[in-house]
Amino acid sequence: MTELDLDAVEAGVRRGDRATIGRALTLVESDLGRHLERSQELLRRLLPRTGGAIRVGITGVPGVGKSTLIDALGLHLVETGHRVAVLAVDPTSGRSGGSILGDKTRMARLCREDAAFVRPSPSRGALGGVARKTREGMLLCEAAGFDVVLVETVGVGQSETEVADMVDCFVVLMLPNAGDELQGIKRGILELADLVAVNKADGDHVAAAERARQQYALSLHYLTPTEPAWTPEVRTVSGRTGAGIAELWERVEAHRAALEEAGRLAPRRAEQAVRWMWRAIEDELSRSLREDPAVAALAAQLEAEVRSGTTPATEAATRVLARFGLSR
Amino acid sequence: MTELDLDAVEAGVRRGDRATIGRALTLVESDLGRHLERSQELLRRLLPRTGGAIRVGITGVPGVGKSTLIDALGLHLVETGHRVAVLAVDPTSGRSGGSILGDKTRMARLCREDAAFVRPSPSRGALGGVARKTREGMLLCEAAGFDVVLVETVGVGQSETEVADMVDCFVVLMLPNAGDELQGIKRGILELADLVAVNKADGDHVAAAERARQQYALSLHYLTPTEPAWTPEVRTVSGRTGAGIAELWERVEAHRAALEEAGRLAPRRAEQAVRWMWRAIEDELSRSLREDPAVAALAAQLEAEVRSGTTPATEAATRVLARFGLSR
Numbered sequence: 336m337t338e339l340d341l342d343a344v345e346a347g348v349r350r351g352d353r354a355t356i357g358r359a360l361t362l363v364e365s366d367l368g369r370h371l372e373r374s375q376e377l378l379r380r381l382l383p384r385t386g387g388a389i390r391v392g393i394t395g396v397p398g399v400g401k402s403t404l405i406d407a408l409g410l411h412l413v414e415t416g417h418r419v420a421v422l423a424v425d426p427t428s429g430r431s432g433g434s435i436l437g438d439k440t441r442m443a444r445l446c447r448e449d450a451a452f453v454r455p456s457p458s459r460g461a462l463g464g465v466a467r468k469t470r471e472g473m474l475l476c477e478a479a480g481f482d483v484v485l486v487e488t489v490g491v492g493q494s495e496t497e498v499a500d501m502v503d504c505f506v507v508l509m510l511p512n513a514g515d516e517l518q519g520i521k522r523g524i525l526e527l528a529d530l531v532a533v534n535k536a537d538g539d540h541v542a543a544a545e546r547a548r549q550q551y552a553l554s555l556h557y558l559t560p561t562e563p564a565w566t567p568e569v570r571t572v573s574g575r576t577g578a579g580i581a582e583l584w585e586r587v588e589a590h591r592a593a594l595e596e597a598g599r600l601a602p603r604r605a606e607q608a609v610r611w612m613w614r615a616i617e618d619e620l621s622r623s624l625r626e627d628p629a630v631a632a633l634a635a636q637l638e639a640e641v642r643s644g645t646t647p648a649t650e651a652a653t654r655v656l657a658r659f660g661l662s663r
Numbered sequence: 664m665t666e667l668d669l670d671a672v673e674a675g676v677r678r679g680d681r682a683t684i685g686r687a688l689t690l691v692e693s694d695l696g697r698h699l700e701r702s703q704e705l706l707r708r709l710l711p712r713t714g715g716a717i718r719v720g721i722t723g724v725p726g727v728g729k730s731t732l733i734d735a736l737g738l739h740l741v742e743t744g745h746r747v748a749v750l751a752v753d754p755t756s757g758r759s760g761g762s763i764l765g766d767k768t769r770m771a772r773l774c775r776e777d778a779a780f781v782r783p784s785p786s787r788g789a790l791g792g793v794a795r796k797t798r799e800g801m802l803l804c805e806a807a808g809f810d811v812v813l814v815e816t817v818g819v820g821q822s823e824t825e826v827a828d829m830v831d832c833f834v835v836l837m838l839p840n841a842g843d844e845l846q847g848i849k850r851g852i853l854e855l856a857d858l859v860a861v862n863k864a865d866g867d868h869v870a871a872a873e874r875a876r877q878q879y880a881l882s883l884h885y886l887t888p889t890e891p892a893w894t895p896e897v898r899t900v901s902g903r904t905g906a907g908i909a910e911l912w913e914r915v916e917a918h919r920a921a922l923e924e925a926g927r928l929a930p931r932r933a934e935q936a937v938r939w940m941w942r943a944i945e946d947e948l949s950r951s952l953r954e955d956p957a958v959a960a961l962a963a964q965l966e967a968e969v970r971s972g973t974t975p976a977t978e979a980a981t982r983v984l985a986r987f988g989l990s991r
């Protein structure tokens with residue numbers, strides 16, 4: 336990448352210039368050390384202009400129809416006057432291969448809209464932190480004037496927890512059941528949901544989708560909400576026909592209003608930001624240790640000894656830390 | 664503590680001598696640096712004798728009747744020929760105050776049994792790691808010949824996740840409902856359960872407990888089990904009358920048999936041990952950074968700046984790491 340004129344990039348982002356937004360995102364997604372300082376400077380300058388979007392996370396298993404739903408939802412939002420950014424967290428995304436998310440061929444209609452901006456997931460690189468990069472991309476999009484940011488993810492590693500911790504509203508997409516057996520919900524994900532949307536409520540599946548909706552609603556009912564200001568809800572939608580999309584968005588807005596009314600929106604975001612600071616610290620600490628060549632060799636050997644019951648876990652830890660130069 | 668003769672302690676633990684077991688536990692629970700090396704040496708020597716117990720975690724909100732249930736369950740186990748250790752993880756346990764768990768006055772019957780050993784939670788000390796100490800206490804109890812270890816916890820911080828990660832079978836106690844409204848299940852805990860036991864299924868509550876059992880079973884039904892070899896179940900019990908206790912234990916044994924049959928018991932414990940090694944490494948890394956005086960001051964200042972939207976989270980992280988002496 337040729338050296339960027341940071342002032343020009345800043346100005347272009349503020350103007351909402353698409354080409355500049357793309358370059359700015361490439362900068363924050365970069366793994367190159369020399370880009371880190373510049374991307375942090377850019378974010379610092381634009382930080383006061385962030386925070387202006389409704390931040391929504393969307394997850395669901397492959398095949399549930401996320402792309403089609405986001406295409407339909409995005410269009411609805413554009414048609415009702417919003418400017419929509421669609422980002423993604425896909426830890427499997429490699430440097431040379433595409434991500435399975437943010438597939439522009441499946442969001443074909445949305446990608447043609449000037450008021451929409453669709454970006455594939457950052458790659459997992461030497462410095463890790465795919466979600467961190469997506470979050471910073473979200474901040475840039477807010478500074479560029481997008482008033483809705485959708486962050487898509489699949490259930491790989493911690494990606495759902497990380498996306499839930501960067502958005503205001505977390506939406507989990509589910510399939511309707513084919514019979515009496517509901518698909519299992521990956522443990523831990525139901526608990527993150529502010530809204531559950533049973534997709535593919537169309538054609539022969541309308542009744543099944545409604546049954547599934549009632550059953551998921553019962554399940555949610557027994558979970559204590561983590562956010563006192565909001566009780567999670569279950570809806571049916573169809574990404575294919577558009578049924579339920581406007582209603583789903585109305586619930587996202589209701590969720591936002593509930594948070595604001597309870598004075599919870601700003602504090603939640605503030606605490607999320609602090610957690611991201613510590614996440615970045617812990618990740619880098621951990622990375623420094625694990626990638627220290629002397630430590631890596633010893634850790635691998637000790638893992639084997641711990642696994643086989645030869646060495647106690649805490650003793651192994653003490654020896655790894657000593658090799659890294661830290662002792663109690 | 665006077666200096667211990669490690670050989671004598673080792674021999675006493677192997678013999679199952681109660682007084683020595685107590686001293687050994689005090690050693691591993693100690694926060695004193697000079698005890699760390701000795702406690703690790705003791706664990707190393709006894710490690711080959713560990714692994715011989717059924718390891719069960721038990722959680723539930725205050726008031727659900729954990730102590731009474733553990734008393735009843737422990738007695739049942741002693742009466743059927745087992746040697747039972749009861750340990751606890753209570754992160755709120757202080758040096759000078761007692762823990763709210765392991766209340767011997769509420770496990771009065773069990774505490775009088777020679778075949779049972781009840782130990783309060785270790786204190787949260789300078790070196791943190793209450794759960795780590797309890798886990799090492801569990802290993803010592805196994806080396807001393809206890810064939811059942813019950814680890815009790817309440818829902819504070821990460822204690823439930825930590826206990827679930829040191830046991831084979833995780834039991835969640837719930838209250839029956841008083842009407843149609845079930846008490847909420849703290850999000851994330853239901854997903855850890857191998858068994859759910861609805862307590863207080865006695866007196867006027869028998870029917871309510873059975874209704875609650877059916878409803879929790881429905882909820883669990885929609886969660887994908889994390890352990891392929893076992894489908895979580897829901898039972899009713901009464902710590903007060905003893906109803907359902909023997910049946911509950913039979914399900915714990917069935918769970919154990921299912922894990923063994925699927926060849927999962929040893930691999931699960933091996934991977935748990937490796938996670939404890941890394942937990943100890945990460946905890947100490949993190950502690951070193953947070954307690955570094957120069958870092959602590961800067962981190963507090965930067966947290967405030969991040970919280971107020973003045974400084975981006977990643978930039979704050981970079982500055983904290985630089986102060987700690989680490990830069991990318």
